[in-house]
Amino acid sequence: MTRPTSATAQPAIVLNHVSKWFNKRSTRSFKETFINWVKREPVRSQQFQALKDVSFSIAEGESVAVMGLNGSGKSTTLKMVSGVMQPDGGEVLTRGRVAGLIEVGAGFHPDLTGRENVFLNAAILGMSEKETKDRFDEIVEFSGIGEFIDQEVKHYSSGMFMRLAFSVAIHVELDVLLVDEVLSVGDAPFRAKCNAKLKEMAQEGITMMIVSHSAGQVKELCTRGIVIRKGEVIFDGAIDAALEVLEQK
Template identity: 60%
Template sequence: MPRTSETDARIIVRNVDKRFVLRHTHSLKETFISLIRRKSLVTTFEALHDIDFEIGEGESVALLGFNGSGKSTLLKLMSGVLRPDRGQILTRGRIAGLIEVGAGFHPDLSGRENVYLNAAILGMSRKEVDERFDDIVAFSEIGDFIDTEVKHYSSGMFVRLAFAVAIHTTLDIMLVDEVLSVGDEPFQKKCIAKLRELQSQGKTMVVVSHDLDTVSRLCERGILINKGRVVFDGGSADAVAAMRAG
């Protein structure tokens, strides 16, 4: 992903479009029938259209919208997992993201091995991981399961370990997609407390969550997306109100 040092912004999104091709056949038979009936085999879905904004250093921003609005797609574009079809996204600094739970985790490796693997993907050296390993395990509350293959983990254990690795990296930008809704209430509170700690350190944060009350308290700014377009960009409480007014 391109980087920029020309402004104080950590993230710059400029006139971004993203489209996906949807295929409507799953077999040679269906393809043949569609061709005979002259039906289209594919359609194009425009997930995002002309998205344009900047996020400054130290800002905490909630991306809001109903299912299918495009917010998770936008988060993946910011992380570099996806590329825009038009426009550009510029970021400045090291990004740590919880976009898809367990991305970068190998099911046949133990929790310990996956900590080192995932931390390396996030840009940490082995020495850095060695120094923070005990803190990562303690935060995740995995305990004795750290040397068990992660394919035997529950979804909650998986998320806790992935979150613990991400927040213990040296980061400038944190991207979080729905992870705050996973796990029990005490762990959710611990996650939010850790995110507030990162805020106090001047880290930039972008959060996607259906928990509107939590994100309105956690983030000072909200960007509301509807059908792939930004329809509101302002205070998080106002953005939540706009979404609820619908």
């Protein structure tokens, strides 16, 4: 696969005026809760707006970092793109097959072995059984957990979860890869191996949207940064400038 030129690239990800709210229940004592129950008064909840009219697009073959402090809305944005969450306002559009590393071990069943979970997770990501069989050895080799592949994953460490989840995702025939902080898990050699693979995928023209706190990582992988603060996009531009904005209070 070759990277599309600026003249031919189509949008791979589009967010049009996206908003998202969450209910935030207030903490009540047992006495207050009991009185409300006796009076048949509903439990009040406050709404928290996690995303406020967010709009941007990412072109095919582009690698973009989405950055912000904890609670800024960056991970919520990624979950919207992955389809894990739906917007309360606006729309999210994607082109092609999307694979996401949103949470370590997401989609893994604890009572199944690593081998069984490779096939399960690959199917969730849209791979056929034949595709998975053809790439199974590569997946296991990259993960580096071959001796544990037939062990139930409930006995895996978080690092082993991440290795296997990442390995499955990068061996999918995908057009868009979403990555949310999972590469902060694991030892330094494996993180370097993951970053090298992501660079290779970027050169092959895979569209990437990466949420990371690591300035070094995003500078290596991305040319563009989107900074979100309190649910709003406050900057969208060159990665070095985005990192400067991120450091501002």
